[in-house]
Amino acid sequence: MAMVMKSSDDGREETQPIISHFSHRHPLESSELHEDDNGVCSGCEHDVVGPAYVCTKATCHFLLHGLCSDLPRRLRHRCHPSHPLALLPSPPYGDGEFTCDACGRSGHGFTYHCGACKFDLHVECASLPEIEDRRDVHQHALILTADLPDGQDLVCCACDDFVAKGLWVYCCLACKCGLHLSCA
Ligand SMILES: [Zn+2]
Ligand SMILES: [Zn+2]
Ligand SMILES: [Zn+2]
Ligand SMILES: [Zn+2]
Ligand SMILES: [Zn+2]
Ligand SMILES: [Zn+2]
Known part of the structure; x- marks a missing residue:
């Protein structure tokens, strides 16, 4: 299925004042949130400061980062x-x-x-980057990896703890060195 993106000639997204979004039953209104609004994005669950889409119903607390509205x-x-x-x-x-x-x-x-x-x-x-370049903790670029080869025990080069199996990790297989996502 192809994605249809609306974009103007310079490649920037037009900001529409009111949108309807597939994730929510009420219309959303373009807004600019400040720290003391204490907004939390209903999409990514992180704080929102800056461009956002906020539900037009006063009793509804749904809101999205501008970026999260456009995934x-x-x-x-x-x-x-x-x-x-x-x-x-x-x-x-x-x-x-x-x-x-x-x-x-x-x-x-x-x-x-x-x-x-x-x-x-x-x-x-x-949307994690595929490659993490952290020469401060490792001399080679580290690649985002979902499945570690069996029998590989990786140690995180930032915190020296083991890297749990089954979770994604940045690693350099040549050096058997890992980097937790949380340490990246
Ligand atoms: Zn968000
Ligand atoms: Zn709503
Ligand atoms: Zn699948
Ligand atoms: Zn670590
Ligand atoms: Zn290496
Ligand atoms: Zn996650």
């Missing part, structure tokens, strides 16, 4: 090559929570989801 609905990720991932407005599980397959933490907002594998990613984990 692709489908995504192919190098770390989950067999299936495309679909952006869901909320976790498809009964308890309203998912566990991110990249960082291992829970989420309650948007998820990039594969139904066949029950695979979920936070939106920020789905």
Whole structure:
């Protein structure tokens, strides 16, 4: 499925004053949030300061970062090559929570989801850079890796702790050196 992007000639997105968004039943209004608004994005669950889309219903607390309102609905990720991932407005599980397959933490907002594998990613984990260049902790570029080869015990070169199996990690396989996502 191709994605249709609306963009002007200079490649910048036009900011529309009112949008309807697939993730929410009420119209959303373009707004600029400040620190004392204490806004929390309903998509990524992080604080919002700056451009946002806020629900037009005063009793509704739904809001999105400008960037989170504009995420692709489908995504192919190098770390989950067999299936495309679909952006869901909320976790498809009964308890309203998912566990991110990249960082291992829970989420309650948007998820990039594969139904066949029950695979979920936070939106920020789905957009982690493929290569992390951290010459301060390791002399080579570190590659985002989902599946460590069997029998590899990696130690994080930033915090010296072991890297748990099953979670994504930045690593240099040549040197058997890892970097936790949280340390990157
Ligand atoms: Zn967000
Ligand atoms: Zn609303
Ligand atoms: Zn995550
Ligand atoms: Zn899958
Ligand atoms: Zn670490
Ligand atoms: Zn290395």
